Amino acid sequence: MPPPATTGRAPGPPDGGWGWAVVFGAFISIGFAYAFPKGLAIFFKEIQDFFGTSYSEIAWVSSIMLATTYGAGPISSILVNRYGSRPVVIFGGLLCGIGMVSAAFCTSILQLYICVGFITGFGLALNLQPSVIIIGKYFLKRRPIANGLAMAGSPVMLCTLAPLNQFLFDNFGWRGSFLILGAILLNCCVAGALFRPIGPATASVKTQMAEEGKGALKEEVTEDAMEMSSPTNVPMENKTEEEGGKDCCEKINQYLDFSLFKHRGFLIYLIGNVLMFLGFFAPIVFLAPYAKHIGIDEYSAAFLLSILAIVDMIARPTTGIIANSKWVRPRIQYFFSFSIAFNGTCHLLCPLASGYTGLVVYSIFFGLAFGMVCAMLFETLMDLVGAARFTSAVGLVTIAECCTILLGPPIGGTLIDTFGDYKYMFIKCGAVMVLAGTFLFIMNYYNYRMLAKEEKERKVKEDPKEDPVRTENEGRNNWNKETAQDGPELEPLREEQEGLKKEVNGTNEV
Amino acid sequence: MYPLVILHILNTIFESLLPPERRNIFHKQYFKLSGVSGTYVEKNITLDRGTRIELSCRLDNKYSHLKSLQVTWKRGNETVRHINKTETSWSIQLRISDNSKLGSYSCTLKGEEEISAIFHLQVPKIEGKEKPIVSYEGDTAVMICKSFGYTPIAWTWYMTNGSEQIAINDTLLANKYVIHRISANVTHMKILKLTKEDNGVYWCEAAFELGKSKGKLKLKVLSFMVPLKPFLAIVAEVVILVTIIFLYEMYSKKKEKSAEAEKEFDQIEQL
Numbered sequence: 046m047p048p049p050a051t052t053g054r055a056p057g058p059p060d061g062g063w064g065w066a067v068v069f070g071a072f073i074s075i076g077f078a079y080a081f082p083k084g085l086a087i088f089f090k091e092i093q094d095f096f097g098t099s100y101s102e103i104a105w106v107s108s109i110m111l112a113t114t115y116g117a118g119p120i121s122s123i124l125v126n127r128y129g130s131r132p133v134v135i136f137g138g139l140l141c142g143i144g145m146v147s148a149a150f151c152t153s154i155l156q157l158y159i160c161v162g163f164i165t166g167f168g169l170a171l172n173l174q175p176s177v178i179i180i181g182k183y184f185l186k187r188r189p190i191a192n193g194l195a196m197a198g199s200p201v202m203l204c205t206l207a208p209l210n211q212f213l214f215d216n217f218g219w220r221g222s223f224l225i226l227g228a229i230l231l232n233c234c235v236a237g238a239l240f241r242p243i244g245p246a247t248a249s250v251k252t253q254m255a256e257e258g259k260g261a262l263k264e265e266v267t268e269d270a271m272e273m274s275s276p277t278n279v280p281m282e283n284k285t286e287e288e289g290g291k292d293c294c295e296k297i298n299q300y301l302d303f304s305l306f307k308h309r310g311f312l313i314y315l316i317g318n319v320l321m322f323l324g325f326f327a328p329i330v331f332l333a334p335y336a337k338h339i340g341i342d343e344y345s346a347a348f349l350l351s352i353l354a355i356v357d358m359i360a361r362p363t364t365g366i367i368a369n370s371k372w373v374r375p376r377i378q379y380f381f382s383f384s385i386a387f388n389g390t391c392h393l394l395c396p397l398a399s400g401y402t403g404l405v406v407y408s409i410f411f412g413l414a415f416g417m418v419c420a421m422l423f424e425t426l427m428d429l430v431g432a433a434r435f436t437s438a439v440g441l442v443t444i445a446e447c448c449t450i451l452l453g454p455p456i457g458g459t460l461i462d463t464f465g466d467y468k469y470m471f472i473k474c475g476a477v478m479v480l481a482g483t484f485l486f487i488m489n490y491y492n493y494r495m496l497a498k499e500e501k502e503r504k505v506k507e508d509p510k511e512d513p514v515r516t517e518n519e520g521r522n523n524w525n526k527e528t529a530q531d532g533p534e535l536e537p538l539r540e541e542q543e544g545l546k547k548e549v550n551g552t553n554e555v
Numbered sequence: 556m557y558p559l560v561i562l563h564i565l566n567t568i569f570e571s572l573l574p575p576e577r578r579n580i581f582h583k584q585y586f587k588l589s590g591v592s593g594t595y596v597e598k599n600i601t602l603d604r605g606t607r608i609e610l611s612c613r614l615d616n617k618y619s620h621l622k623s624l625q626v627t628w629k630r631g632n633e634t635v636r637h638i639n640k641t642e643t644s645w646s647i648q649l650r651i652s653d654n655s656k657l658g659s660y661s662c663t664l665k666g667e668e669e670i671s672a673i674f675h676l677q678v679p680k681i682e683g684k685e686k687p688i689v690s691y692e693g694d695t696a697v698m699i700c701k702s703f704g705y706t707p708i709a710w711t712w713y714m715t716n717g718s719e720q721i722a723i724n725d726t727l728l729a730n731k732y733v734i735h736r737i738s739a740n741v742t743h744m745k746i747l748k749l750t751k752e753d754n755g756v757y758w759c760e761a762a763f764e765l766g767k768s769k770g771k772l773k774l775k776v777l778s779f780m781v782p783l784k785p786f787l788a789i790v791a792e793v794v795i796l797v798t799i800i801f802l803y804e805m806y807s808k809k810k811e812k813s814a815e816a817e818k819e820f821d822q823i824e825q826l
Contacts, residue, residue, distance in 0.1 A: 095697050097743075218689030221782030228789035235793055238800040 058432075063241060064183035068191050070239035071176035074134060076198030077141075077233055078173035082110045084206035085161070088219045095219070096154045103154075106161050108451060113166030114173065115447035121174035122440025123301050130175035130182075134237030137171025138230065144168055145227030149220045161223075165230070172233050174439055177423045179240050181432035188427065189374065193365015193420040200357040200416070302437035309495065310429035311438055313488040315445055318422075321385055321481035322449040324474030325418075327457035328392055328411065329353070335467045341401055349404055353412040360416025368421055378493070381418070381425045382486035388414035389478030396468035599675045602651060603705035604764040610674050611639075611646030612662040625665040630658055651676065654766040678763050679705040683770030692778050696746045700759035700770045703740070707761035707768075710734075710742040715756040749776045 058064075089103045124133045144164030151157050176195065184191040213222035305311045332353070336346035364384075367373055373380050391410045398407045423439065430438045457470040602608075612626060626645040628635040639646045645662060661673040681702055690696040700710070712734060713720040723744070725734040735743040742761075746753055757772045 094699055095695075097697075214689075215686055216689065217777070217782045218691070220691060220694070221689070221777070224782045224786050225789065228786045228793070231790060231793045232796075235796045235800070238797045241804060 058183055058185045059243070060184050060187050064187075064191065066239050067179055067183050067241070068194050070134075070236035071180055071195035072198035072201075073236040074172045074176040074198070074233055075195055076202030077230060078114060078169045078176075079199035080202035080206050081165075081169060081230070082107055082114070083203055084210050085110075087207070087210045087214055088222065091214070091219050092154075092157070096157075098154050106157055109158055109162030110166040110169070112447060112451055113163055114170045115443045115450060117167050117170035118174055118443030118447070119301055119440035121170050122178075122436050124171070125175050125178055125436050126301070129242045130179040131237055131240040131242055133171050133175045134240055135234045137168045137175075138233030138235075138237055140168030140171065141165050141230035141233060142168075142227045145223050145230055149223035149227065168230070168233075170443075172236075174436075174443070175240065176236070177439055178436050179243075180423075181427045181435050182243050185432075187369060189368035189377070189421070189424050190362070190365040192424040192427075193362045193368070196420050196422070197358055197361040197416075199419065200354040200361070204351070204354050204358070301440060302434055303441075305430065305434060305438055305441060308430060308434075310492055311426075313485065313492055314426055314429055315442055317382075317385075317481050317485035317488070318442060319445050319449050320484065321418075321478055322446050323453050323456070324389070324392070324477035324481075325453060326450060327453045327470060327474050328395070329415075330454045331457060331461065331467060331470060332408070332411075336401075336404055338467060339400075339404075341404070345401060349408045352405060352408045353415070356409050356412030357416040357419075360413045361420040364417045364420040365424075368424065376493075377421065377428055378425055378489035379486060381421045382482045382489060384414060384417035384421065384482075385485065386479050386482030388418055389475045389480075389482060392471045392475030392478065395471045395475075596671075597673045597675065599677065601679050601705070602657070602676060602765055603679050603707075605650075605652045607648065607650050608676070609646055609648045610660055610662070611644050612664065612672055613644035627663050627665070628660065629663065630660050635660070651765065654678075657765060678766040678768045679703070679761070681759060681761050681768045681770035683759065683772040687773035687775045689775045689777060690749055692749055692751065692776060694749055696749055696753070696774055696776075698744045698746070698757060698759070698772050698774070699737075700742050700761070700772070701740055702761050702768075705763065706739045707763055709762045710736060711760045711762070712742075712744050713758040713760060715758070720758060746774070751776055751778075 085107065089100075089106070093100060093103045121133065141164075144160050144167075147164070148157060148160035151160055177192075180191050180195055181188065210222065210226075213225055217225065329350075332349055333346040336349055337343065368377050368380060388411070391407065391414050395407050395411075398404050426438055426442060427435050453474075457474065460470045460473060461467055600608075610628075626638070626640075628638055628645070628647050635647050637647060639648070647660070649656065649660075651657065657676045657678070659673055659675050661671050663669060663671045679702055681700055683700060684698075688696060688698065698712075712723040712732075714723055715721075723732050723734070725732040725744075731747055733745040733747065735745075737743045742759060744757075744759070753774060754776050755774060757774060759770045759772065761768050761770075
């Protein structure tokens, strides 16, 4: 990496080196966050018998855990904004461990709700967000690949946790299993230890951000320092009246950037994703029951889910590689919309699948589509809002998604109960997702056009002398712009394409 | 092979209130069964209370032309005398009033080949648990037995002591065993304050009018040391890994600093 020529220019993301260790840590962290709630289902029958409760009361444990993991997103973002990824993940790992260990000694279902649901769920939330955020800090050019690899943690962990949980349960009963699972969750602390802090925090970067007229942004902490930049210290030139007036608004914005709600790309992403999640998880929840409903035995039905997980595992890094290619990366939003619509189409075609072979084919395509969407879930958000504001963006997005994620399976279940037929649930999920995909496609087309227009205006307006960045085409200046501007990155990427071509021909950093 | 023999056996269960139902069965040509004599079909019939039952073996219309068919009904070695014969069916009527009447009844068609059909009359089966229930000392264990479809008159729990089965009296040992009948078909036993001696096999017995049926459950009582060992091993692994990672980081930072210091030194020299 060439050393920065002028002082104040932040070095770009390394795109490699220690970054791969961070990806591995994120792999573990994200894997636990997504796979752990699903893996707990094995214990529910026994716990239900032990406490003498009904099935729905036990299912609340899962729901509370999921709700907390997604709902605590903003808190996670605030903490990462303040302290950086590493302490938050380590604390999250400890919390998970404490939650599960205390669950092993529970004597009532209410205590289980608290220990497993809230405490562990909150710990997992503190794991999920920072892992995704730190990938954005370590990668730019190879970010889709890094995202794809890290998100592959979810199916891998699920495939590992399911038989492991069964083994633990057979040998130690549910209490002993919870104790050991608590220890296993402590491995999230190991993942957190890998998250070495990184990030630029220079004055020139701050002034550039101020020019945009947004609220004061919290930069990622440098290695040992915890900086508290109060809004008054940073010169604000074009501050809008609302943000200039109240102190508390500024303070909140410091921790969690609510001005994102004015960001066009963010709003598009938010609406599209909230819509998509209505139909995202329900098919997985009901795949095995549907298979049993049409007469397939239990083991084959479970095998369908394994097929899904294996295809998912392969699809995620592959999607990352495809999304990183120079043809797709500038239009990654289209690729994302396409994969959502593809997912929806799979569901719409599922009722036509007859017999076991049909369902196997459906599982393969579903696994492929599911992996594609998940691999790019956070990548597209990063692409839209930039790594600097991603911290707050991901928190706001997850709490909005929380509602629809929790609503999706119960709505599907109600449809199944009302009509007695699974096909309406598939049709509903498919329709919702195709709608979401189409919406995102159209809106992103509009967004790209607006960005191109704004870019032209900016080029015309600005004095070339003030901003030497524009005259250079080298990679590092584009990275600098990437961190400096909180606008979308399409522009630096477009200029970067020439830079990329040069890089491709030259030596590659690993 | 076997699909060639499709001998559906008709069985009729009729209580005084219900009309009998008949279903057709096919008996496939035994001509094709050369060399497969001695085959038989089986059917399990579950009865939980006294009833009258009619079992019949019927020949399909296609093969009614077959002559010289001899049909015998047997229960074990006894032959059942009273056979109702028609042109194509041979049936017996039984009154099942107690356990002694249950068992396996077979009808044997002897012609050129011999084909049998066996009806197993039995009480409903109770499912226990195949895998052992794992619990811990001082904890509570909950054992559940279910009867599917049939309501037992009473439930009894037994524990195995050596080779004996001892009934569990929950009124006598009220602070150790609690037996509940949750619903008509489900029984629930809680064992409180577990100790190592509670390890072993337990039986839940359902009493029906026609007999008793048992389900088997195994209980394993572990001490807390057992899961504690893997727990401590994993915690140790986590601590070691975290330490290694942090030490490596400090080491590489030192290397960086000394490399930078050298560079600055060189730069200063150049200036």
